[in-house]
Amino acid sequence: MHDTASGLAQRGKQLPLEERERLVDELLASLNEPSAAELDAAWSAEIQRRLAAYDRGEVHALPAEEVVAKARAIAR
Structure with a gap:
């Protein structure tokens, strides 16, 4: 994957509010997933x-x- 966290954040900021909220929820949930x-x-x-x-x-x-x-x- 060639995207950096900074680049993804910039692209994410362009999303509509509801899509940004969904993205944040999914990213936060992924932090709690067991290995x-x-x-x-x-x-x-x-x-x-x-x-x-x-x-x-x-x-x-x-x-x-x-x-x-x-x-x-x-x-x-």
Whole structure:
């Protein structure tokens, strides 16, 4: 990308007010997004938590065919 922050800011200032507000909102939201490593760690922890619950017998698995059939019935 060849645009600098300064150049983008100058171009952004030319946008209508509502578009500038939207741009600012999107940029601010992007600062709070977790990194890929953080997402990977969170999913890994969730997988381990679910697997441990399954191993302890706290949750039970369903056959994939049953899950798909229920999802299709709900979608109708």
